[in-house]
Amino acid sequence: MTGSSRRQVLGAIGGGSIALLAAARTSAQSRPPARKLGYAIVGLGYYATQQIMPQFRNCRHSRLVALVSGTPEKLARYGAEYGVPARNRYDYKSFDRIRDNPDIDIVYVVLPNNMHAEYTIRAARAGKHVMCEKPMAVSVAECQAMIAACRAAGRKLMIGYRSRFEPHNRLAIELARKGEVGPTRVIIAQHGFDAKPNQWRLDRRMAGGGSMMDIGIYSLNAARYLTGEEPVSVTAVDSTDRRDPRFASVEDRVSFQLTFPSGIIADCLSSYSSNHNGYRVAGTEGHIDLEPATSYTGQRMSIRRGDQTSVRTVPPGDVNQFAGQLDHLSQCVIDGTDPIVGGEEGLADLRLIEAVYRAAREGRAVRLG
């Protein structure tokens, strides 16, 4: 990187991010890992096979070494595609034998929500570190059990909050917290999509809930990472048409509001019947918009100050959010540090999701903490 281009990047993504990147690089350079850490992917659905697995080629510290699925055809197909030998392919019965497989350092749980706790705990008991998709589980109690199991096993636990490794979101956090548009007054965050019928996400037994668990959690988590605060109260409204067969057991639209200790209000939306993906940080002097905000690619940032709106381009980092997330846990294992989005982060969101459900059900503000 030339001095000039370094300065451009510095100007664009801010000094804090650069400092973090530089620190990560120095650490990696000064202590190169003997080998890439081996991931076992548990659950071979769309997200695992189409989004995560192709990303190992972009990882510096992580490689795909094992697959777990209940479907022999998937094991054969993806095993062949990714060069995973037959001895490293497991089904759910043989899963616990990963204990005897030294190729596997980390287990990535990409199963339906109601299976997160079980497979996280079994992985920890097998002596493996765990990456678990969000929502961390379907209840606070499950999250607590997962944290306890990983702690007891002396293994790390990280939750798949990929946006924390996405450059526009990192920049938004930095700009919001340093008051680029004045002190933050209001955050508006919206996430939703028009859910297709007949999928596990619409079955409460497997999903634990509806849009809040699946997509509203992005609005919720963004409100927390943009403020760096924990809410003191929650209000919520649920509008779900139970005659719509998609919503026989799970909720559709939820509008929920978080009030933070500094007085910031986060006004959040979750929807299974309309498309949303964006947030706005409104300060006293303008606002920061990210839309789409938490998509797989294509983030777009604009900043309004006074009467001027400008698009803020963010140069691509060395790694994208998926590879960044995978390598972060590997790096934590190598360095003996804690993930920035550990089990406590997932637990905090589940506590709030339970508070949102309660606020909506009881029609009243729920105080926290």
Place this chain on the structure above:
Amino acid sequence: MTGSSRRQVLGAIGGGSIALLAAARTSAQSRPPARKLGYAIVGLGYYATQQIMPQFRNCRHSRLVALVSGTPEKLARYGAEYGVPARNRYDYKSFDRIRDNPDIDIVYVVLPNNMHAEYTIRAARAGKHVMCEKPMAVSVAECQAMIAACRAAGRKLMIGYRSRFEPHNRLAIELARKGEVGPTRVIIAQHGFDAKPNQWRLDRRMAGGGSMMDIGIYSLNAARYLTGEEPVSVTAVDSTDRRDPRFASVEDRVSFQLTFPSGIIADCLSSYSSNHNGYRVAGTEGHIDLEPATSYTGQRMSIRRGDQTSVRTVPPGDVNQFAGQLDHLSQCVIDGTDPIVGGEEGLADLRLIEAVYRAAREGRAVRLG
């Protein structure tokens, strides 16, 4: 207007609006008024003198004939500027003598909120029709008294909801209700500004409330006109820093949610410490954005359907929103019809503002109707 340009306008602003315009024209053409109706402006502050009064030159059915102010210098200055003779200049003591002035058909009340009821009622008792700025008054009880007084006097009452005469808002109503982006699921509306200290808006005795009364009412009214429905429940969160001297007696930020009979959620924001002016109508297939939405000029509409976003330009109408509003009441007087935003419209908003305050104060959902 040529056939071709008429078709363009038809395509742009839609059949319903054109039909209304055509009906208005036909009516005006078939029965030209003998004279323009005479307006008395009560209260010569910024909005009256800088926004409303310059618009009479764009009116077809309305003219400025009288001024009411407690400040002799203002009466002299604006009287001279607008050619209002000394006999048509009043102060608040002499106000009731407008009864004897046949030049005055309509009184436009542009006073601080706590004076709306008194001057509306006095104007009606003096035999004049009334245009009253929003919020209609500072309580439901006052609104009811105003409606009763105008009804008893046989005079029309209209509330200054200028956005209903603004072409982008009219188009948004039409598009939302006909399902341009699928059936509406969620409306998101935000209005706010960073309030300057030391003004009557920040004094509860004069304003009746804070940001909700002054700017949040735009979010509220938009949610109602975009759905065409009346909400069945309200939740709200108030976050006001009472240590900020601006907010010693009135509220700053309020997030409020309206649930409509069809299931639509309107997620609304009102702020006196951050700038907002926009709304989004989210349907199952995309969304309609208007930002700014309710500004004096410069509205910008974009429509997203699927993956495509397009800016929707709206040709300027024959008249702007200010002249359109002024002429609407004149036309109603001429035709003997009712304003589209009469006293009941203002009353509906005040009922909801009172519900918002109650929901925030009691920390619970308030059911309506």
